Amino acid sequence: QVQLVESGGGLVQAGGSLRLSCAASGRTFSTYAMGWFRQAPGKEREFVASIKWSGGFTLYVDYADSVKGRFTISRDNAKNTGHLQMKSLNPEYTAVYYCEAASRTSRVYAVYNYWGQGTQVTVPS
Numbered sequence: 001q002v003q004l005v006e007s008g009g010g011l012v013q014a015g016g017s018l019r020l021s022c023a024a025s026g027r028t029f030s031t032y033a034m035g036w037f038r039q040a041p042g043k044e045r046e047f048v049a050s051i052k053w054s055g056g057f058t059l060y061v062d063y064a065d066s067v068k069g070r071f072t073i074s075r076d077n078a079k080n081t082g083h084l085q086m087k088s089l090n091p092e093y094t095a096v097y098y099c100e101a102a103s104r105t106s107r108v109y110a111v112y113n114y115w116g117q118g119t120q121v122t123v124p125s
Contacts, residue, residue: 009119022099038095
């Protein structure tokens, strides 16, 4: 089992930045791929970014087209923590952001076995 707890969300003005964190506990976090997804009101959960890590090296990073160049995904396996650095935010990014873990990276949230409770990001228009 892996338990995930997101933090770092909040209210930020357009153009601002936020850094989301995902604290993992339970089984060895470093063996899992980590993904970030978001869900806006009335919409389905959508892929944001994912990262696969092995042997101290990042093997694979993937971003949704809508966040490329604005978001950076990273992880600190020594601290069992993942991060999503977000910059140049706009109202379209308002959503609940979820950290998820799986045996492999994917853009499909159903592939992920574990997820946290989410953290709200609000960018007012």
